[in-house]
Amino acid sequence: MTTQTQQLSTVKSLWRVIPYVQGAFPRLFLGVFIALAAAATALTIPLALRWLVDNPLSSGDIAQIIPGVAVIFTLGMAEVIFIYLRRWLTLGPGVHLEGKMRNAIYVHLQQLPVAFHDKWQSGQLLSRAMGDVSTVRRWISFAFVQLITSTIMLVAGFTMLFTFSALLGAIFLACSLPLIIFSIRFQRQFSQLARSSQDQQGDLATTIEESVHGIRVLKSFGRAGEALDDFLDQANILRGTELAKGRANGRMWFWMLLIPDLGFALTLLLGIVQAERGVVSVGTLVAFFATAALLKGPMQSIAPMLSISIEAASSLNRFHEVMDAPIEILDKPDAPQAPAGPGALVFEDVHFRYEDSSPEHPDLLNGINLSIQPGETMALVGATGSGKTSLTALTTRLFDVTSGRILIDGVDIRDVSIESLRTRIAMAFEDATLFSISVRENVLLGREELSDARTPEEQQQADALLNQSLNIAQADFARHLPNGVESKIGEEGLSLSGGQRQRLALARAIAVQPSILVLDDPLSALDVTTEAAVEKALRHVLNTTTALIVAHRPSTVMLADRVALLHEGKILDVGTHSELLARCPEYRNVIASLDEEKQ
Numbered sequence: 001m002t003t004q005t006q007q008l009s010t011v012k013s014l015w016r017v018i019p020y021v022q023g024a025f026p027r028l029f030l031g032v033f034i035a036l037a038a039a040a041t042a043l044t045i046p047l048a049l050r051w052l053v054d055n056p057l058s059s060g061d062i063a064q065i066i067p068g069v070a071v072i073f074t075l076g077m078a079e080v081i082f083i084y085l086r087r088w089l090t091l092g093p094g095v096h097l098e099g100k101m102r103n104a105i106y107v108h109l110q111q112l113p114v115a116f117h118d119k120w121q122s123g124q125l126l127s128r129a130m131g132d133v134s135t136v137r138r139w140i141s142f143a144f145v146q147l148i149t150s151t152i153m154l155v156a157g158f159t160m161l162f163t164f165s166a167l168l169g170a171i172f173l174a175c176s177l178p179l180i181i182f183s184i185r186f187q188r189q190f191s192q193l194a195r196s197s198q199d200q201q202g203d204l205a206t207t208i209e210e211s212v213h214g215i216r217v218l219k220s221f222g223r224a225g226e227a228l229d230d231f232l233d234q235a236n237i238l239r240g241t242e243l244a245k246g247r248a249n250g251r252m253w254f255w256m257l258l259i260p261d262l263g264f265a266l267t268l269l270l271g272i273v274q275a276e277r278g279v280v281s282v283g284t285l286v287a288f289f290a291t292a293a294l295l296k297g298p299m300q301s302i303a304p305m306l307s308i309s310i311e312a313a314s315s316l317n318r319f320h321e322v323m324d325a326p327i328e329i330l331d332k333p334d335a336p337q338a339p340a341g342p343g344a345l346v347f348e349d350v351h352f353r354y355e356d357s358s359p360e361h362p363d364l365l366n367g368i369n370l371s372i373q374p375g376e377t378m379a380l381v382g383a384t385g386s387g388k389t390s391l392t393a394l395t396t397r398l399f400d401v402t403s404g405r406i407l408i409d410g411v412d413i414r415d416v417s418i419e420s421l422r423t424r425i426a427m428a429f430e431d432a433t434l435f436s437i438s439v440r441e442n443v444l445l446g447r448e449e450l451s452d453a454r455t456p457e458e459q460q461q462a463d464a465l466l467n468q469s470l471n472i473a474q475a476d477f478a479r480h481l482p483n484g485v486e487s488k489i490g491e492e493g494l495s496l497s498g499g500q501r502q503r504l505a506l507a508r509a510i511a512v513q514p515s516i517l518v519l520d521d522p523l524s525a526l527d528v529t530t531e532a533a534v535e536k537a538l539r540h541v542l543n544t545t546t547a548l549i550v551a552h553r554p555s556t557v558m559l560a561d562r563v564a565l566l567h568e569g570k571i572l573d574v575g576t577h578s579e580l581l582a583r584c585p586e587y588r589n590v591i592a593s594l595d596e597e598k599q
């Protein structure tokens with residue numbers, strides 16, 4: 001996804017790095033100070049040279065030559081040591097900053113609502129958390145200090161050149177001025193290219209991620225060739241942008257190398273004439289060119305440092321596009337824990353619509369009123385696309401209601417802490433996502449205290465809960481994996497069948513031992529016999545737990561005490577399966593369509 005960014009100037013964008021570098025300020029400032037000391041030492045060398053040429057060398061005083069050379073040697077050595085120290089000092093802040101920024105974006109991504117993740121491609125998020133953060137680290141560790149010291153060195157160096165000879169200094173400066181014009185033009189062009197390249201890298205990462213993720217679909221539909229063509233098209237666009245960046249850099253380098261050399265040649269010519277006429281001493285001329293030679297480095301470093309700074313500014317913009325995304329679903333200040341009641345779940349005039357749904361459409365959920373008693377199992381049925389999954393997502397605040405309210409044991413779910421709400425209500429989805437960790441860790445994911453069990457008692461408790469949850473979810477197969485429940489599940493559980501993944505996801509929801517269980521068709525991938533066994537075992541759990549179960553199969557409906565029919569955004573009727581069959585034609589239609597789907 002290529003986002004439209006608010007265009008900030010390079011300096012404003014770079015300024016936003018400050019919160020992440022604060023702890024490392026002393027080291028960074030010391031680094032800048034040491035870099036300035038290195039520059040000052042380097043600029044002292046031409047002064048020592050002038051004294052050496054104009055005094056002992058012209059008078060032939062051998063006794064003074066050796067100490068003079070020793071001073072220049074010592075200054076050179078000091079400069080080398082300062083440069084080493086500067087590199088050592090500035091490396092730490094960069095690494096510190098990289099860690100802080102990466103942690104911050106990870107935490108923020110975890111807190112951002114599901115609506116944000118629905119809109120953003122994972123490749124874009126990945127490239128911002130990895131590539132862009134590394135670019136900013138390179139800038140702070142290297143280009144930032146270099147840019148400051150180069151600028152100060154240029155100001156001090158040109159001042160020295162003017163004191164040596166105003167005429168020669170003015171000519172050298174005049175020859176260098178076009179560099180500023182080129183730098184400004186370069187900055188404009190390069191910042192656009194840098195941003196395009198970073199966005200295209202994000203798009204490419206998304207394509208790779210999606211094609212690896214969907215490799216089975218691509219292979220089975222014989223679309224690998226087309227996927228490769230799409231990838232190559234995107235990779236070619238990125239290559240074009242990178243080549244354009246390289247050409248812009250190359251042009252900049254051409255002028256960066258040529259202009260100082262032209263200035264150097266011109267002033268050398270004039271300087272020799274002036275020395276010959278006695279306007280300047282030979283020592284001053286030597287010092288002038290030693291200084292001018294020293295300034296070539298900072299002048300030439302401006303372009304690469306500018307390009308790194310521009311890239312870092314663009315990376316910071318991309319980073320902040322994620323960090324600035326508001327966390328819309330938040331705890332109220334000092335929100336209390338969800339009440340430890342029996343588990344009544346009530347929907348009161350609940351309205352909900354997705355942000356991107358068009359205004360002429362009515363709300364997807366258009367005034368839901370539904371009351372589920374403690375310990376009751378309520379099945380939710382409705383035509384496909386009627387909003388059943390969306391309704392279940394509201395219970396744990398994956399999305400917030402647009403209006404109305406949802407109550408858990410009489411308390412609005414927005415008034416209690418989200419963390420406590422999500423321990424009271426556990427969810428299992430049709431699309432079961434497992435993590436690349438062991439079966440044990442996956443099942444005990446919602447029981448942090450037990451997944452980190454240390455004492456033998458905790459271990460025993462964790463084992464008992466794990467076994468009980470696996471039994472209810474009919475996930476016995478997990479014990480027969482190569483390392484039993486300690487077996488690590490392949491990436492996103494892909495080494496397991498769909499039905500096996502669903503059973504582990506169900507075991508995970510059961511292990512939370514919630515007061516309310518919300519199941520979004522979690523048995524869809526099971527065969528009829530396994531489904532019947534899971535349902536039988538589930539009945540025991542559901543006797544003591546309030547449950548809301550989205551049902552796509554008549555057998556799931558049979559599990560429930562009552563059934564709610566969702567129709568055109570409202571709960572059209574609630575009753576037992578047979579009551580609804582008898583009195584509600586819409587219910588009969590939905591059940592008939594479920595039967596047809598099953599056949």
Ligand SMILES: Nc1ncnc2c1ncn2[C@@H]1O[C@H](COP(=O)(O)OP(=O)(O)OP(=O)(O)O)[C@@H](O)[C@H]1O
Binds near residue numbers: 118356382389
């Ligand atoms: N994250 C989302 N952003 C925008 N629209 C969405 C989102 N998720 C679902 N929708 C839309 O909301 C409507 C209801 O979807 P939902 O998944 O809640 O229905 P459902 O009744 O569970 O469907 P099914 O029985 O097919 O699973 C659909 O039209 C769908 O396109």
